[in-house]
Amino acid sequence: MSNENETDNKQPSVEGSETPSSGEVEASKPVPKKAVKKSAEVKAASEGSSEAAEKPAAPKAPPKAEAPKEEALPPSPGKYGELLIANGFHPTPLGNDNGGLEMMQLKPEELRDACLILRDNPASQFDLLISVSGVDWKTHLEGVYHLYSTKTFDKVVLKATAVEDKLPSVVPVWLTADWHERETYDLYGIVFEGHPNLKRILMPSDWIGFPMRKDYQVLDERLVWNER
Amino acid sequence: MATVINQDTKGVFLEKDIETNDMVVNIGPQHPSTHGVLRLITTLDGELVKDIEPIIGYLHRSKEKMAESRSLYQYQPTIDRVEYLSSFFDHYVFVSSLEKIAELSVPKRVQYIRMITMELNRITSHLLWFGTYLLDLGATSPMFYAFRDREKILKLFEDLTGARMMYNYYRFGGVIADLPEGWLDKVRAFTEDFPHRLDEYEAIVTKNPIFLDRTIGVGYLDPELAIQYGVTGPTLRASGINLDQRKTNPYCCYDEIEFDVPLGKNGDCYDRYKVRMQEMRESLRIIRQAVDKIPGGDTADLEKMRAAGDEAANSPDFQIMGKKINFITYKPPKGETMTTVESPRGFLGCYMITDGTPKAYRVKWRGASFSNLSILPELMNGRLFPDLMAIFGSIDVILPEVDR
Structure with a gap:
């Protein structure tokens, strides 16, 4: 036809x-x-x-x-989402990721307190921060936090949308976040407010721009061989 | 070192007012015992280290950015270089993340092949650590012994994959080729021989008084502080925390295998050494069981089964590829996941987001060394400067994995 x-x-x-x-x-x-x-x-x-x-x-x-x-029904909060709701937070459940881990979206202003609850509450005990990753969704930047518990061996994924490229730092909760947030700032330009030493870590200190952003362009012609 | 002596108003020297200035010493980026390109800015008070600031990034090769300009299949050969001493782990997390997203089934034979290769790789990595760590402490001969045995495993890998370091052997849902005929026998022979070699190492090192002086009580790592900093792997287990993902979150077929997790008590350099040496023995145990349990056994046996018309040989468990896909045009569905495994250094993770195109939307590498290195300032605080290499070497940092 x-x-x-x-x-x-x-x-x-x-x-x-x-x-x-x-x-x-x-x-x-x-x-x-x-x-x-x-x-x-x-x-x-x-x-x-x-x-x-x-x-x-x-x-x-x-x-x-x-x-x-084709959109499915909005996912219901999982075990840790309900724990946060019981403690007066407002997480948006995002269902499970493909590995079966619970994901939830947190408001940036609630992020640090929610992390403290997840770390200290006996029901969760997420005492190990696996990683902080930035993601550029073109319309906004997002911070993704993978938590792990050395007591219950469970994992959970937290996400927070950066408002004007800013997110609260979780260094007071886990010291791991120190270097991981510096890396995310270095590559994505997400400013973590309250970070003790926010400066570039992987790129040279005089680098211009944030290389992992989707709209980042290499201006030096000698460096674009990669895209050929 | 400059000293300033103060006088009071009557011209009497006041001893307690004597001040010393701190000295800032720059080490690196090119220092032979930093195992890579690492710069340390140390602030010294005499022989004592007051502060130490690691500067990293000299080996940054933008592995994460590269993932966005290549299809997943084109990107795969480059990820060997993320952590080049244990590339099988890199490939495992990458391939496993995609298998979860695309829901590709993985045959049991493949799981066992992956388990054997990863455990052999753990031994090569620990052996190299053993050699270079003793070199850091001033002993040259253990390195030659360690490399002699590492070479045997590299020869096995060369038979299997064609490469000694950059293997690129795993594929989405399987492995690229079946085991060469007789390969499992070679592995079995190695596992018979290697414990004697380990005994030799322990005989010359474990009770060596110079080695004991350099390591016992040096670089104490508090377990709670270690978890705060995200330290994982043998470095954490030497402090007495029983955290091994092969036990706690089993992947591959580790839940079908019996092995112990070696733990330390004191959390010093000596315990970290003991834990790694013991881990090699446990890896051998895993390999021995896996070689016996692998579905189909040696490729020659499997071929015989197929020739004899045995139905079992054609069942999914005996294949080397779960589902035949065209890698070059393969478009994984939308999804995201993170896989973490217990690499020789700790949690190695790959966070992958796909958007339905052949390229990944985002690949994030979580290197164990990256977090392990961040504890160095805490470990060195107030320690003697000559202990720097003993402590830094004991946490087994691979710089390419730190910088990615």
């Missing part, structure tokens, strides 16, 4: 004088009857007015619109 759509794709802004010619090209090819019928319709429509020529584009819309319908 795509024949007529293809012609439409090639000439998105069809003018009345050009469409008949495209229709002739269609008709001259050995095409199935159905396609010929449709191309004839296109011809007729385009002769009427230029606005009508855009009509055949309409059938293309439904497959695009179907995609968002």
